[in-house]
Amino acid sequence: MIGATGRALLALLCAALVTLVAACSNSPVTRPDPQPPAPPPVAKATEVVVGVDDLGAGFNPHLIADRSPVTTALSTLVLPSVFRPDADGNLQLDRTIATSAEVVSTAPFTVTYELNVQASWASNSPIAAEDFVYLWQQMRSQPGTIDSEGYRHVTDVRSRAGGKAVDVVFDEAYPQWQHLFSGLLPAQILKDAPGSWTGALQGGLPTSGGPFRVVTVDRARGEVILARNDLYWATPATLDQIVLRRLGPQTLAEGLRVGDVDVALPTATPQLTQALAALAPSLHLQAAPQPTVTDLALRSDFGPLADVRVRHAVGALLDREKLRAAVAPDALAADAFGLAPSQPGYASTAPAAAPARPDPVAAAQLLVEAGYTRQGNGAWTLGGSPLRLVIAAGAERPADVEVAKAVAAQLQAAGIATQVVAPPAADLFTQRTVAATPPPTTAPPATSATPTTAAAPVTSGGPATTTTTPTTTPPPSASASASPAPSSAVRADLIVEPRAVGGPLGPQLASDYGCPDPTPALPDPPALPSGFCSAALQPVLESLASAATPNADQLATVERVLWAQLPVLPLFQPVSQLMSTGPGNTATGFGPGPLATGPLTGAQRWNAPVS
Incomplete structure (x- = not known):
């Protein structure tokens, strides 16, 4: 039995508990902090x-x-390009670059470009007159360029309106001016x-x-x-x-x-x-x-191929159809120096005989006329020295290297000694002498395993050693010093080169086969990779370059002379x-x-x- 004192203590305890429960019921309930919301998924x-x-x-x-x-x-x-082709290939003014482009004078022939004031490089500099000046200066003075003829006729590029207006002055009327200043570069x-x-x-x-x-x-x-x-x-x-x-x-x-x-x-x-x-x-x-035809350039400015009879002998020994079948069987056979097989109006201009088709008998006769003698083992010699030709293709152009090897095999079978070299492409088409680098039988690795960002000019791109590559996978691009160190330097006799097609035919022919005269502004104009220059053909090429519509008779003359002189041998269009x-x-x-x-x-x- 609980006494009075115990009952009093019990009552007091109950009251305390009631008070505590009431206090708890009036206090906020404490819960764990909620998880932060999940970030939205990254698209x-x-x-x-x-x-x-x-x-x-x-x-x-x-x-x-x-x-x-x-x-x-x-x-x-x-x-950026001032003009771009539409779906049908017709040039249209690109108004994101220029709001207008028109001939404003014929004496001298002058074209004015009003540039879009909003047009700018991602580097925050405006697309402006200095970019026109840079491209013009490089195209007329640097070797190994594509379609340079039109730029040689420009005598001045003037800037107005803070560089947002450009006046281009020519030495004569140039109807194909709309094809210029495409692919502008950041000067x-x-x-x-x-x-x-x-x-x-x-x-x-x-x-x-x-x-x-x-x-x-x-x-x-x-x-x-x-x-x-x-x-x-x-x-x-x-x-x-x-x-x-x-x-x-x-x-x-x-x-x-x-x-x-x-x-x-x-x-x-x-x-x-x-x-x-x-x-x-x-x-x-x-x-x-x-938009390319693969050609075999025959260097006509030095060595054995300076003799046109030897050039024609080489052409008569080569079976171009077998070359195409071995390297690019799905390519289109090319039999003209101007238009490509896929272009409207294309027709073969090749003669009925060699070099349109192989003719070993004619080749032998030409070599004998040039003073060569065939030895008992089938080798051709001159004064006791073997006829030997250096065949070159750009190291970074694997299909071209295969063409060079196939050409070498056919010439060796015909008794002509050959050496195949694969120097850097940039050297091959701009320098007279190149490193005697053998073609890779294995693929060179890239410059480095680290990606190269293009936020600033990249001047490395340097070469590396070679590693094995499966034959089914084209090797990565090599750079100039990547190949094994050559034992010497050589001058190539035959060069596998890509010829650009798709532009206006007259300027294209003048760019590919012309030899412009020195001028006070350009006393030493660059030579063609083939070294070809025909004083007799040059006036016809200049006339075609400045014509609004090429003259058919002049085009036929150019094709006939080029087959006779054979500065290059057309092979195929990839x-x-x-x-x-x-x-x-x-x-x-x-x-x-x-x-x-x-x-x-x-x-x-x-x-x-x-x-």
Whole structure:
């Protein structure tokens, strides 16, 4: 039994508990801190992956050495041009660059360009008159350029309106002026850059004046990444980025099958056809001739080939159809010096006999007339010394190297000793003497495994040692010093070279085969890679270059004289095999595009494929 005192204590305790419970019920309930909200998912960059054969030697669209589908694509999407071809190939003023361009005087012939005041490089400098001056000066003075004839007729480039108006003065009427000043380059960056014209663009394009910019060139991985240029003043690109990825036939086929590659533009080869056989029904396939003809230049300014009879003997010994079948069987056979086989109006201008087709008997007769003697073992000699020819192709141009090897094999079988060399392409088309670097039997690795960003001029791009490469995968681009150290320097007798096609025919012929006279402004104009110069042909070439419409008789004369002189031997026009997956085709409308600008024309309007 609880006594009075116990009951009192119990009551007191109960009261305390009631008070405590009441106090607790009036206090906020303490809970653990809630988890911070999850960040919104990061949107995956919208992109299109484009399969390519190779990245090429460099990215200057005005250099023979850098001629490639990748360089054409970058020029089309990154560099500004005053005029661009429409879907039918007709030039149209690009008003994002120039609001007007017109002939304002005929004495002297003067063209005025009013530039878009908003047009600027991604480096924040305006696209202005100094960019016109830089391109003009380089095109008329540097060797190894493409379509330089029109720039040789420019006598002055004047700046007005703070550089946003440009007056270009010519030495005579030049009807093809609209084809000039495409692929403008950033003068403020390049004019003082080491290597400038030939070297500064080997690792990328340092800035952009178009809807995309080059952000990464990774030769180790074989990738060029283009990102949307957020500083572009006109309609922005739809995609965040375009990835150009170097892939061999088998890897490309697998990438298309699993959706890692959306579209591709490799050069057509039997290996590619075989690799794609199982995928063919599900792919959209199109043939797209490239704006290039592969030629074999015969150096006519020195050595054995300075004798036209020896040039013709070499031409008569070579079986061009077998060369094409061995290296590019899907290419188009070329039998003219001007138009390419895919161009409207093309027709063979080759003579009925050699060098249009091989003729060993005629070749032997020509060599005997030139003083050579055939020994009992079949070797041709002159004064006891063997007839020996050096055949060169750019180290970074694997298809050209294969052509050089095939040419060497045919000449050796005919009793002519040969040496095949593969110097850097930039040296081959600009220098008279090149390193006697043997062609790689294995592929050189890239400059480094670290991606090269293109935010500033890239002057490294240097070479490396060679490593084994599968025959199905084109080797990455090599740079000048990458090949094994040569034992000596040589002068090439035959050069495998790409010839640009697709521009106006008269200026193209004058650029490819002309030899301009020295002037006070240019006392030492650059020579052609072939060394060819015909004083008799030069007036005809100049007349064609300045004509609004080429004269048919003059064109026929040029073709006839070139077959007679044989400064180069046309071989073939490479063909790209365009392919796209179903989603890739729907999103991009991938197609050949105009010949001069290629399949990536209009890629700023592409959408990302939806699986």
